[in-house]
Amino acid sequence: MTDDFTPLRSVLYMPASNERALEKAKTIACDALILDLEDAVAPDAKPAAREAACAAAASGDYGRRTVTIRVNGVGTEWHAADLVAAAAAGPDAVVVPKVESADQVRALAAALEWAGAPDHTRLWAMVETPRAIFEVRDLAAASDRLACLVVGSNDLVKELYAEHVPGRAPILPSLHLVLLAARAAGIQVVDGVYNDVKDAEGFAAECRQGRELGFDGKTLIHPGQVEEANRAFAPSPEAVEDAEGLVAAWEAGAGSGVVTHRGRMVEHLHVESARRTLAVAEAVAALDREA
Missing domain, CATH: 3.20.20.60 (Phosphoenolpyruvate-binding domains)
Structure with a gap:
């Protein structure tokens, strides 16, 4: 993005x-x-x-x-x-x-x-x-x-x-x-x-x-x-919360080899998707603040 x-x-x-x-x-x-x-x-x-x-x-x-x-x-x-x-x-x-x-x-x-x-x-x-x-x-x-x-x-x-x-x-x-x-x-x-x-x-x-x-x-x-x-077409509050948790788990586990979030294995592609979700949510929020 x-x-x-x-x-x-x-x-x-x-x-x-x-x-x-x-x-x-x-x-x-x-x-x-x-x-x-x-x-x-x-x-x-x-x-x-x-x-x-x-x-x-x-x-x-x-x-x-x-x-x-x-x-x-x-x-x-x-x-x-x-x-x-x-x-x-x-x-x-x-x-x-x-x-x-x-x-x-x-x-x-x-x-x-x-x-x-x-x-x-x-x-x-x-x-x-x-x-x-x-x-x-x-x-x-x-x-x-x-x-x-x-x-x-x-x-x-x-x-x-x-x-x-x-x-x-x-x-x-x-x-x-x-x-x-x-x-x-x-x-x-x-x-x-x-x-x-x-x-x-x-x-x-x-x-x-x-x-x-x-x-x-x-x-x-x-x-x-x-x-x-x-x-x-906006990320739901649940999706944003999940993305925040996934990114936090990834960053906390950097270098540990295996990272999981809510029982799911986390790979780099999942982190990219989560960060995109957060970026879209922030862009939507910024747009709404200007309304």
Whole structure:
């Protein structure tokens, strides 16, 4: 984990065409916002939404939240103007849908550089097509500006002619590949959305699954999903207590050969995992202190 690790437990899509939504976002306890210029915005509203998203991202009014702008995809009539405007606004990241290759990542990074995007404006690539899944290992490692992969599960299900089912068996192989690619590249990775905003139990189950798989957090379509995502993707108090005890046992037993904690053999890999748990917990606590 890098020193500049930022929690992305809850990543909330907000339509940039909705002024009330942009205002409300200032009070929502999500870790990150995606100010959307793509799916949530009608074609005739896109220019005004672009202006509103860029103004919001440049305002500094969103406190501790990571603020990103999702531009329209490569090849659309709005993409170039979106990218130039977003680069000038300097959000924490520019999110690009349907990225499918390492060459596209490099071209996007070059375009942001050309447009004058500041160094802190990172690139997030949405992985949501079969081609992207096959290319994801190279895609994830293609540029230092790329900081996060975002699963576009709705589009992926559509492209596979699959179905949305509890447990997500039809797309689990794809989810694993995206996770493997992100971890190999040392970047963050965020799970796809859960569509039924009234199904709290199903949403909680999918959050648990995403956390168990290894995702850093989940993209969300409704503010009511934020609290559960924040809880699910943060280390529990029990996990923190266990990690503290394991690290203490390891440090106390240094040089003794065999170290155990609560009846379990402790090896260096367990200590690394425990220290990561403590680092994530501290990063979450620091973020919450700024709320």
